[in-house]
Amino acid sequence: MSDTKMTASGSQGFRFPYRVKLEPRLEMPSRYFPALVSIGAVLVALIIGGILIAFSGGDPFRSYAHIARASFGNLGVLSDTIVKATPILFTSLACIIAFRMKLWNIGAEGQFIMGAFGASFVVLLPVLPADASPWLFIPLMMLASMITGGLWGFIPGYLKAYLRVNEIISTLMLNYIAVFWINFWIFAVWSEGGFQMSPKFPDNAWLPRLLDFSKSFPAFRGLTTHLGLLIGIVAAVILWLIIYRSRWGYEIRLIGDNPHAARYAGINIARNTVLVMMLSGALAGLGGMSEVTGMVHRLQTSPIAAGYGFTGIIVAWLSKLNPLVAIFVSILFGALILAGREIQPSGVPKMIQGIILVCLIASDFLLRYRVRIVRTEEA
Amino acid sequence: MVQQPEVPSPSAMEAPPVVEMRKIVKRFPGVLANENVDFDLRKSEIHALLGENGAGKSTLMNVLAGLYRQESGTILVKGRPVNFVSPRDAIQAGIGMIHQHFMLVPTQTVTENILLGLDKPRFRMRLKEYDQVIGDLGDRFGLKVDPSAKIWQLSVGEQQRVELLKMLYRGAEVLIMDEPTAVLAPSEIDGLFATLRSMIAEGKSIIFISHKLQEVTAIADRITVLRKGKVTAGGQPIGEMTRQELARLMVGRDVVFHVDKKQLEPGEIVLSVANIHADNDKGLPALRGVTFDVRAGEVVGLAGVAGNGQNELSQVITGLRRCTEGCVELNGEVICNQGSLYSIERGLAYVPEDRNRVGSSPNLSVTDNVIMKKYRKAPISRGWILDMMTATRFAQELKETYDIIVPKVETPVRLLSGGNLQRVILAREFSGQPKMIVAVQPTRGLDVGAIEGVHRLLLTQRETGAAILLISEELEELFSLSDRVLVIYEGKLMGEVREADLDTVGQMMTGTPLEEIRKGGGKQNV
Numbered sequence: 001m002s003d004t005k006m007t008a009s010g011s012q013g014f015r016f017p018y019r020v021k022l023e024p025r026l027e028m029p030s031r032y033f034p035a036l037v038s039i040g041a042v043l044v045a046l047i048i049g050g051i052l053i054a055f056s057g058g059d060p061f062r063s064y065a066h067i068a069r070a071s072f073g074n075l076g077v078l079s080d081t082i083v084k085a086t087p088i089l090f091t092s093l094a095c096i097i098a099f100r101m102k103l104w105n106i107g108a109e110g111q112f113i114m115g116a117f118g119a120s121f122v123v124l125l126p127v128l129p130a131d132a133s134p135w136l137f138i139p140l141m142m143l144a145s146m147i148t149g150g151l152w153g154f155i156p157g158y159l160k161a162y163l164r165v166n167e168i169i170s171t172l173m174l175n176y177i178a179v180f181w182i183n184f185w186i187f188a189v190w191s192e193g194g195f196q197m198s199p200k201f202p203d204n205a206w207l208p209r210l211l212d213f214s215k216s217f218p219a220f221r222g223l224t225t226h227l228g229l230l231i232g233i234v235a236a237v238i239l240w241l242i243i244y245r246s247r248w249g250y251e252i253r254l255i256g257d258n259p260h261a262a263r264y265a266g267i268n269i270a271r272n273t274v275l276v277m278m279l280s281g282a283l284a285g286l287g288g289m290s291e292v293t294g295m296v297h298r299l300q301t302s303p304i305a306a307g308y309g310f311t312g313i314i315v316a317w318l319s320k321l322n323p324l325v326a327i328f329v330s331i332l333f334g335a336l337i338l339a340g341r342e343i344q345p346s347g348v349p350k351m352i353q354g355i356i357l358v359c360l361i362a363s364d365f366l367l368r369y370r371v372r373i374v375r376t377e378e379a
Numbered sequence: 380m381v382q383q384p385e386v387p388s389p390s391a392m393e394a395p396p397v398v399e400m401r402k403i404v405k406r407f408p409g410v411l412a413n414e415n416v417d418f419d420l421r422k423s424e425i426h427a428l429l430g431e432n433g434a435g436k437s438t439l440m441n442v443l444a445g446l447y448r449q450e451s452g453t454i455l456v457k458g459r460p461v462n463f464v465s466p467r468d469a470i471q472a473g474i475g476m477i478h479q480h481f482m483l484v485p486t487q488t489v490t491e492n493i494l495l496g497l498d499k500p501r502f503r504m505r506l507k508e509y510d511q512v513i514g515d516l517g518d519r520f521g522l523k524v525d526p527s528a529k530i531w532q533l534s535v536g537e538q539q540r541v542e543l544l545k546m547l548y549r550g551a552e553v554l555i556m557d558e559p560t561a562v563l564a565p566s567e568i569d570g571l572f573a574t575l576r577s578m579i580a581e582g583k584s585i586i587f588i589s590h591k592l593q594e595v596t597a598i599a600d601r602i603t604v605l606r607k608g609k610v611t612a613g614g615q616p617i618g619e620m621t622r623q624e625l626a627r628l629m630v631g632r633d634v635v636f637h638v639d640k641k642q643l644e645p646g647e648i649v650l651s652v653a654n655i656h657a658d659n660d661k662g663l664p665a666l667r668g669v670t671f672d673v674r675a676g677e678v679v680g681l682a683g684v685a686g687n688g689q690n691e692l693s694q695v696i697t698g699l700r701r702c703t704e705g706c707v708e709l710n711g712e713v714i715c716n717q718g719s720l721y722s723i724e725r726g727l728a729y730v731p732e733d734r735n736r737v738g739s740s741p742n743l744s745v746t747d748n749v750i751m752k753k754y755r756k757a758p759i760s761r762g763w764i765l766d767m768m769t770a771t772r773f774a775q776e777l778k779e780t781y782d783i784i785v786p787k788v789e790t791p792v793r794l795l796s797g798g799n800l801q802r803v804i805l806a807r808e809f810s811g812q813p814k815m816i817v818a819v820q821p822t823r824g825l826d827v828g829a830i831e832g833v834h835r836l837l838l839t840q841r842e843t844g845a846a847i848l849l850i851s852e853e854l855e856e857l858f859s860l861s862d863r864v865l866v867i868y869e870g871k872l873m874g875e876v877r878e879a880d881l882d883t884v885g886q887m888m889t890g891t892p893l894e895e896i897r898k899g900g901g902k903q904n905v
Contacts, residue, residue: 257741258736261739
């Protein structure tokens with residue numbers, strides 16, 4: 001080993017004369033810059049998606065036009081889009097509050113299912129008789145779904161806070177348990193004539209829909225948009241107030257941004273972990289209630305466990321963890337899901353979803369760094 | 380790939396040094412880390428590089444190890460000029476550095492870690508064979524470690540041996556050890572020294588970076604002292620210098636700059652620290668029986684080289700670290716082991732050392748950062764509701780009073796300069812008349828103007844009757860602000876001084892208690 005190489009000249013041959021230099025942004029970008037970057041990212045995603053559609057033999061312009069028409073073309077499909085968006089709104093809110101504290105709740109799906117179970121429990125046990133007033137049914141079902149969903153958030157929250165169990169794993173696993181849990185009830189207890197579904201809920205346990213008012217407003221005929229949308233919007237507003245205008249929200253934001261500073265400020269991180277996971281679960285659970293009583297009207301696995309919890313993760317990120325923005329992003333995603341039924345290889349809207357997500361997450365980088373192309377220095 | 384012929388020379392002094400660094404200059408934004416530094420290392424010697432934190436020792440060695448590039452100056456290895464672009468080049472020239480923080484993969488075995496990044500073995504990891512090779516290498520240098528053990532199973536001392544083996548396996552002739560004893564328990568230090576001696580016997584040469592005089596005098600043959608990026612003693616044989624001389628060369632003789640400090644009669648005891656013992660993050664004892672008081676209207680300075688328990692002490696006082704023994708009282712109330720909220724509510728302000736990681740929340744606004752300790756109470760919050768209007772107004776007021784230069788209080792604090800961020804933190808901690816202030820390195824990394832501002836703010840607090848514990852490595856700062864200065868070394872107080880007698884303080888900082896200095900007159904030779 002006595003042979004020593006004195007200079008490192010061997011490996012350097014040709015060097016590209018320019019290179020990309022990244023500089024952290026040191027000044028605050030203007031208020032509209034983040035929004036512009038996001039819109040730009042969606043456009044880039046649509047272009048990439050269009051190229052891929054063209055490669056698979058389709059016409060991108062016609063495809064996009066078709067997607068737009070199929071989801072926003074008239075009042076009927078718009079209503080359908082909103083119905084699809086409603087459960088996503090709830091699950092995205094659930095993810096937003098957890099992600100704000102950097103708790104990676106992947107279990108909105110399971111919490112959503114457990115919420116649907118909680119609401120069904122009130123109807124099917126039955127806790128309330130079938131002819132009880134909707135004024136009784138709806139609040140009680142909301143409460144029940146928030147309790148069952150909240151419990152599904154409490155378990156991983158407690159494990160994380162006091163036993164340091166990774167919440168990604170525990171929430172993910174609880175999703176499967178939730179599916180099997182409701183399967184047990186619809187197969188064994190509430191099965192309707194041996195089918196894998198519960199009996200239909202009594203009318204009083206349905207969330208009111210627009211078409212219920214078609215007598216006085218004929219334009220509402222056939223529109224299935226239900227009260228869940230309103231509940232979701234109210235929840236989004238309340239969540240916004242919690243995050244930005246409450247003491248608790250301040251603690252959540254501080255823990256999420258810098259747990260060391262939070263500890264230094266005397267904040268109890270473990271307790272907040274449990275509480276935030278419970279709120280997250282309760283929000284997803286409320287979504288399950290909205291879906292089962294507003295749309296499906298019976299407890300049944302496939303339309304309930306349809307992956308809304310996972311779509312919620314994407315929507316939460318795309319909304320930059322802002323509950324009010326999540327309302328609009330959910331509708332966009334509702335449209336993409338609906339378009340999936342219309343466009344034939346239904347993988348296309350899914351693909352576009354994925355591309356949008358990647359582009360938006362990548363675009364975040366532009367908010368933090370300035371990209372420059374500079375000449376390579378003589379090193 | 381030129382075969383370097385070993386020139387056999389009759390006299391050892393004639394042979395060129397293994398490493399020679401000439402007039403090295405290295406600049407960082409705002410700091411001149413190395414200013415025309417000369418350094419040389421002879422074959423089979425241990426050359427100690429001594430200096431305070433921030434003196435430029437690590438920078439100089441990072442240049443030698445290929446991690447940094449010097450702005451000017453040349454490096455010669457065995458008399459030939461070299462140009463290192465990466466650590467790979469340095470290791471090919473036979474120079475390996477062992478950093479303070481080990482760079483090992485915890486879930487892999489010792490052998491796997493040592494082979495990591497090498498060209499051989501190519502495809503098949505014949506681990507058994509290599510275990511044998513590594514084991515033999517370890518035996519040769521007295522580095523006992525099981526080659527098939529996983530890193531996480533090893534003690535810190537053993538991990539250090541793995542790092543050494545890694546360098547020896549790569550054929551390093553020159554080993555740079557950056558504060559190797561900082562992570563070791565006292566018993567392990569003797570083992571390390573024995574290893575270093577056996578490596579010297581095998582013909583290796585070692586550069587030993589340290590700020591602990593005792594260790595340096597115990598192990599080194601020659602010594603180079605750096606102070607503020609300049610050499611104050613270049614390659615002196617260790618026998619020719621007394622400990623005091625070394626301490627003075629390290630600490631310097633800067634004129635203590637005078638600040639307008641009013642003569643104040645200290646009041647009641649505010650903070651009382653009694654016989655505190657505590658462990659550091661690694662579970663090793665960091666504080667071993669620290670006792671002192673701080674009175675109202677008094678600044679007590681705590682001097683010491685970094686890593687001697689200052690951080691742990693500040694954390695115990697502020698409730699962020701548990702003490703294993705002893706008691707901290709604030710105005711007669713026990714506040715240790717009660718959590719940080721308890722002491723915050725009782726009027727304890729804390730300016731932490733790390734303003735980015737602990738003292739502030741980077742992506743939150745100035746407003747959010749200044750209410751960090753006040754958001755629980757009116758007027759910032761009413762019940763559950765956070766009154767953002769009041770909070771914003773409060774932030775605006777602080778911005779005016781404390782000269783925080785920021786366009787809007789909604790700006791996230793990560794965009795603020797160091798001095799401005801520190802003003803945000805001081806504004807938060809000093810508003811609302813704290814009874815007790817613990818300030819750790821409040822001026823680190825700030826420019827002269829900002830430093831002056833921080834000093835003025837601290838003295839204003841003193842005049843309004845706050846008790847202040849100032850923990851710092853800047854002796855000038857300590858002596859110009861403090862009424863008295865305590866010196867800490869390895870978790871014990873070495874004594875208390877009132878005057879800036881740098882000889883004495885230097886010796887105390889390197890481990891001689893004040894009583895011994897007074898008794899022996901401090902004239903012992905090393």
